[in-house]
Amino acid sequence: MVKLSEIGELELIKRLERIAPSAGPGVVKGLGDDCAVIEVGQEILLMTTDQMVEGVHFRSERTDPAKLARKLLAVNLSDIAAMGGWARWGLLAAALDGRTDLSFWETFTQTLVDQCSARDISLVGGDTSSSPGPAFFNLTLIGRADVGEVIYRSGAGPGDLVYVSRFLGDAAAGLVLLENQDLDLNPADRAYLLDCHETPLAEEELGPLLGASGLITAMIDLSDGLAADLGRLADAGGLGAEVDLETLPISPQAQALAGRLGMEAEAWALGGGEDYALLFTVPSSKAEELEGLVRRRLGREVRRVGRMQARSGLLGRKKGKTAPLNIRGYEHFRP
């Protein structure tokens, strides 16, 4: 007998992708990207689902239900943003122990409804169940995108520049803080990093802007670390990539914490999950235009971290030398 833990999440997903037909009524793209892309009449819909499980994604004794609701929404919003679209409708499934405080549920649902309403997302369906133990929350989001503006993981070409939308590794640094409450760090840095972990923000403005720009070739959201997610984007395009390790965008706060621990923050940037930044590729001829667009429209900078290559595999470049990037991102079922 083989156990799931011997196989790991990535292999499980691959096996499911192998058996699920990729074509079907209205299916432009099924499994294998951040969202499914569905054609309904003249319209394009994006569909995604993401769960948060007590004891895996959060621990209820230290979890603020409002933060949990925001994060559950954000991780789903991030998938929709990564296709260049925006969310419109949501369905929530929740399983909870009967001994759970009603106030936990009420704060969770009120926050979710408020956060949805602020974005013109309607919570239109749900299912509640008791649970024999851990709490389980699953949100499905259905969004829209303009025809021709959907961005896939595939699509990058050799030589395209690789960008990320913001600092990397802050969520991983926040998790270290959460699990080591006695770590010494100044209160502002601590609050910033904890926020990055507990209430990440999806790139809801940037995603559709990039989708509509006509300047990018591929996109994915960073949920499992730069190495894992760039690996996925590269695989989807049949390419490889080189990461410039000396210019990885790392926040001063993550650097401060790494310094306190006597380690390099680079490990969080490459292998830490839950950043929910966007990772995207741009032909080098359009890089300047892209950077200018984001600066002009959103008043912010996107950060170049590497370059796609025809040869498969991920390389890291440091001090003029390259070496294979052997960093595994977060994977469920793996010990």
Next chain:
Amino acid sequence: MVKLSEIGELELIKRLERIAPSAGPGVVKGLGDDCAVIEVGQEILLMTTDQMVEGVHFRSERTDPAKLARKLLAVNLSDIAAMGGWARWGLLAAALDGRTDLSFWETFTQTLVDQCSARDISLVGGDTSSSPGPAFFNLTLIGRADVGEVIYRSGAGPGDLVYVSRFLGDAAAGLVLLENQDLDLNPADRAYLLDCHETPLAEEELGPLLGASGLITAMIDLSDGLAADLGRLADAGGLGAEVDLETLPISPQAQALAGRLGMEAEAWALGGGEDYALLFTVPSSKAEELEGLVRRRLGREVRRVGRMQARSGLLGRKKGKTAPLNIRGYEHFRP
């Protein structure tokens, strides 16, 4: 501190319905029916989500993963059928203990994919996670319906006849058998009742036929027993209903088991969940036409079980006398 178990599932859902806005972009009907009804361009979409939790909906040590996959699909298909539509796309979220056998996952997913493919449903999205204990499965289905053929829980008028699509209480009887393996019953009856519980069939043909017929006024699927679900349909229309207890359609198999236990199968029909038959209402002037249509098109009979009334509340009629039906259906969180 108030616990969820003191409130119960119905009150939890009511509270969520109170805070979630009922209007939004494209929202024809949000929370509060079997599916959400969404308008996308000229098209109508139906959306529903349902979960199965280990230790609540099934026990893995006695659960065949193929049956579990069929049931998870059926309970969602039933919600779509109850609106008069048909399913097109599905998203699966699963959380499993890492010690789970890979063969459980493979049989589950292969069955789900096969069952979906047989119906032209595409499995287009998913999320896998480890679980610290019980397994959770959540399926979201998105379906279609023809404009003007969507049937809601509301819509019944006083005097409309109440129909169910098939025998009631078989799933509840099957659960009794499952939990009391040494009960004496003939093998064919046992197999039939266990099947009704373990692999219920959704009314995938009947639902769209009724939706398109123009003859019915309201519909709901029977997931929590006739009393609970008829109560919901009546509430949605601001009405009450009277159930004819002497003509409840009860299978010979359920009657045989009830006889063996020295009880009335009526209790299973009224209070037992998971039948996934359809419950619908028909103006009395159209009853004959409706019965004829179903007979002609599907070669089967639907069963009349009562009548809607202007006065709220549920009554049961037996031997010419009526009395309030005080039967509570299945409700999560209630002891």
